[in-house]
Amino acid sequence: MEDLATKIIPLVQMLIPGFITTMIFYWLADVKKPGQFERTVQALIGTGIITLVVSGIELLVKYIGAHWFVLGPWTSQAESAWGVGLAILLGLGLAFASNHDYLYRVARKWGLTSRASYPEWIYAFRKREGQSVVLTLLDGRRLFGYPAVWPTDPSDGHFLITQPCWMDEQNEWVEMPGIESYLISNVDVYLVEFLEREE
Structure with missing residues (x-):
């Protein structure tokens, strides 16, 4: 049982940014909440995107430190802080775009859809x-x-x-x-x- 807990806790910690993003989005956006499974899949996708962006930020910070000035060491706490910060910004940004129909407006203009980001x-x-x-x-x-x-x-x-x-x-x-x-x-x-x- 302890072995299972030691494996699950790091996994949950890794997925927190995606869950924060989906939680904020569904709190603020005027959209129908999907089922738990679909929200979990969305959280996994959000975590993947945030992880890629945090990896890019890590490379950028290390490059700046190697060529100009050192901002500080890149630690797991810094990585987690960037992940949570980006999750909050992503959730707020997606909710704002959804509530103002920005993304779907562009998609309608390009002929990709005829729908709006919220119900008719x-x-x-x-x-x-x-x-x-x-x-x-x-x-x-x-x-x-x-x-x-x-x-x-x-x-x-x-x-x-x-x-x-x-x-x-x-x-x-x-x-x-x-x-x-x-x-x-x-x-x-x-x-x-x-x-x-x-x-």
């Missing part, structure tokens, strides 16, 4: 951020307003609609004095209409 539901709201919407509820009522918050999943969550107005039977907007916002459950919404931006 989130893409629709993000591309129309600041626009007013009309929510048609299951009971036929219609609510106009600005979505301050919208659900990340089309099957659950809530809309926070600010500056709300209801539409009456004559298709006239009824002001709601004193009401700042409504919290509407997504399961009660039949249709979302995005209104054109006012100039």
Whole structure:
């Protein structure tokens, strides 16, 4: 049993950067979390990439030390610190790129895909951020307003609609004095209409 622990602990320590990267990415990105096996494979790939980059940094630091000035000895602690630092930066960078659709935008431009980095539901709201919407509820009522918050999943969550107005039977907007916002459950919404931006 002790022999197994001495073999597993170094392996887990080696894989920590990849797990840090995937953990940060899935905490911050608006993407569906895959199963545990797929996340483990992604962590292994992340660890491989980070290990290659750390090896390059080690060569660069040693070259600088041999030709210009010494920054300090390259130790296993320095290697681990670089690995964890790069894992954090990689996780933050991937989450930022995913939330702003940077990588998929380039891929769409090159004709490699037609998808966005997040689901169509989130893409629709993000591309129309600041626009007013009309929510048609299951009971036929219609609510106009600005979505301050919208659900990340089309099957659950809530809309926070600010500056709300209801539409009456004559298709006239009824002001709601004193009401700042409504919290509407997504399961009660039949249709979302995005209104054109006012100039």
